[in-house]
Amino acid sequence: MAPDTQAIVDARAIHKHFGALHVLKGVDLKVAERELVFVIGPSGSGKSTLLRCLNRLEEPSSGSILVDGIDMLDARTDINHARQRIGMVFQSFNLYPHMTALGNVTLALRKVAGKSRAEADRLGQAALERVGLADRAGHTPGQLSGGQQQRVAIARSIALEPRVMLFDEPTSALDPELVGSVLEVMRSLRESGMTMIVVSHEMGFARNAADRVVFMDDGLIVEQGPPAAIFESPTHERTRAFIGQIQRH
Amino acid sequence: MTNFERFLDTFFNGKVMLKYLPDILSGMVVTIELAVLIVLSGLAAGLSLALIRSLAIRPINWLIIFVVDLFRSLPPLVIIVLMYFGLPYAEVSPSGFVSTWLSLALVLMAFSEEIFWAGITSVHKGQWEAARSTGLSFGQTLMNVVLPQALRITIPPLTNRTIAITKGTALGTVVAVTEILGEASSAVSNSYNPSPLMLGAAAYLVLFLPVVVLARRLETKFAWKR
Numbered sequence: 151m152a153p154d155t156q157a158i159v160d161a162r163a164i165h166k167h168f169g170a171l172h173v174l175k176g177v178d179l180k181v182a183e184r185e186l187v188f189v190i191g192p193s194g195s196g197k198s199t200l201l202r203c204l205n206r207l208e209e210p211s212s213g214s215i216l217v218d219g220i221d222m223l224d225a226r227t228d229i230n231h232a233r234q235r236i237g238m239v240f241q242s243f244n245l246y247p248h249m250t251a252l253g254n255v256t257l258a259l260r261k262v263a264g265k266s267r268a269e270a271d272r273l274g275q276a277a278l279e280r281v282g283l284a285d286r287a288g289h290t291p292g293q294l295s296g297g298q299q300q301r302v303a304i305a306r307s308i309a310l311e312p313r314v315m316l317f318d319e320p321t322s323a324l325d326p327e328l329v330g331s332v333l334e335v336m337r338s339l340r341e342s343g344m345t346m347i348v349v350s351h352e353m354g355f356a357r358n359a360a361d362r363v364v365f366m367d368d369g370l371i372v373e374q375g376p377p378a379a380i381f382e383s384p385t386h387e388r389t390r391a392f393i394g395q396i397q398r399h
Numbered sequence: 400m401t402n403f404e405r406f407l408d409t410f411f412n413g414k415v416m417l418k419y420l421p422d423i424l425s426g427m428v429v430t431i432e433l434a435v436l437i438v439l440s441g442l443a444a445g446l447s448l449a450l451i452r453s454l455a456i457r458p459i460n461w462l463i464i465f466v467v468d469l470f471r472s473l474p475p476l477v478i479i480v481l482m483y484f485g486l487p488y489a490e491v492s493p494s495g496f497v498s499t500w501l502s503l504a505l506v507l508m509a510f511s512e513e514i515f516w517a518g519i520t521s522v523h524k525g526q527w528e529a530a531r532s533t534g535l536s537f538g539q540t541l542m543n544v545v546l547p548q549a550l551r552i553t554i555p556p557l558t559n560r561t562i563a564i565t566k567g568t569a570l571g572t573v574v575a576v577t578e579i580l581g582e583a584s585s586a587v588s589n590s591y592n593p594s595p596l597m598l599g600a601a602a603y604l605v606l607f608l609p610v611v612v613l614a615r616r617l618e619t620k621f622a623w624k625r
């Protein structure tokens with residue numbers, strides 16, 4: 151991390167137990183402003199759990215998490231307020247099916263950010279514009295393709311002007327021909343300077359958009375570095391095996 | 400007289416019907432009052448219990464489940480009779496009207512709580528997570544995201560249950576409530592003719608058929624595609 155940039159996310163020694171299952175075994179992750187960190191690793195290695203700990207959808211068993219200087223695990227922190235700064239995009243979109251695209255995007259603007267309906271509609275429309283769906287504002291999720299739904303989900307997050315965006319396999323549920331449009335939106339987000347942590351299998355995207363690739367296995371970060379280094383010359387055996395496996399596919 | 404004429408004279412005797420029409424009409428008013436009170440208080444209580452249950456406070460949920468199971472198991476008639484004849488021993492003497500209202504409201508509360516609760520739990524976990532991740536509180540998520548989706552699923556079972564329990568107002572006759580069936584049966588014994596009963600049946604049809612049709616409309620209106 152360059153010394154002149156500030157850490158937006160500073161997670162230290164994160165442990166997470168699910169009953170007897172020890173899923174995160176002391177993860178440290180520091181993400182600088184405007185950095186795009188790509189997280190890879192085998193199924194069950196704890197990638198989703200790590201992301202979900204960062205905005206406290208999952209309660210870490212121990213450790214500390216600072217996001218934009220806010221102590222996420224402090225009982226005195228207004229977690230609902232803090233979560234506005236951390237956008238999250240899910241594999242299954244999770245749009246509200248009973249609302250229009252604009253309704254999805256404006257709900258938190260009105261209820262959490264306290265905007266008037268007119269102001270929320272204006273900001274929501276602008277967010278839909280950024281994901282290329284200004285003309286779909288009045289459509290319900292059922293009337294949108296998977297790719298469009300995921301872009302609305304991204305708009306729902308960016309409308310709140312978060313300091314960091316978390317993506318948990320944003321394209322895994324999409325038909326191959328729809329993946330490109332979502333990656334396109336993520337790329338433009340990155341160009342606008344958004345700090346991003348992305349769990350994904352889209353290695354092509356990682357290669358040309360990520361600043362850093364983090365390889366996780368069995369609840370620990372095994373290795374990390376620039377994409378070229380991780381993909382071309384991984385130092386750990388487990389990383390090599392994993393990279394070899396996904397490149398064969 | 401042919402058999403058919405005898406049948407008409409017995410069951411659809413115009414003179415008898417005309418005589419007891421005012422009684423049946425006043426019975427209808429009582430039935431409507433009871434039905435409205437039962438539906439409003441029963442559904443409100445059922446929804447409140449389901450919302451409290453979603454807070455997941457163990458001892459409170461055990462209590463809710465116990466109460467709900469109790470009132471789903473007991474026959475409504477038993478509850479009405481216990482309330483009317485039993486409560487006076489505890490120095491409370493509810494009228495027949497109040498006993499019927501409260502009993503059926505409790506039954507509707509119990510069944511509708513289960514239906515509302517099933518609706519709430521059927522909403523995908525991802526909906527909660529998406530809403531909470533944008534900063535919505537538990538209550539805001541419940542009210543704005545989860546409940547609207549839950550209610551759509553609950554409408555068909557809820558309308559069926561509500562209609563079935565509301566028809567139970569006829570049980571009020573055993574505790575001297577002068578609703579439709581009560582008026583009809585005293586008219587039958589006074590006139591030695593079953594025609595008032597037919598009038599009573601007609602009154603139920605007039606009251607409940609529009610409700611059943613409306614329920615069907617609601618069901619098709621809210622059966623929406625995801």
Ligand SMILES: Nc1ncnc2c1ncn2[C@@H]1O[C@H](COP(=O)(O)OP(=O)(O)OP(=O)(O)O)[C@@H](O)[C@H]1O
Pocket residue numbers: 168171173191192193194195196197198199200
């Ligand atoms: N709520 C939960 N309760 C119990 N175990 C859980 C829970 N969530 C996750 N786990 C377990 O924790 C481990 C890590 O899960 P996680 O979803 O973080 O893995 P992942 O790296 O995201 O995997 P994938 O690539 O399949 O998404 C798995 O063994 C999983 O079964």
Ligand SMILES: [Mg+2]
Pocket residue numbers: 197198199318
């Ligand atoms: Mg995962």
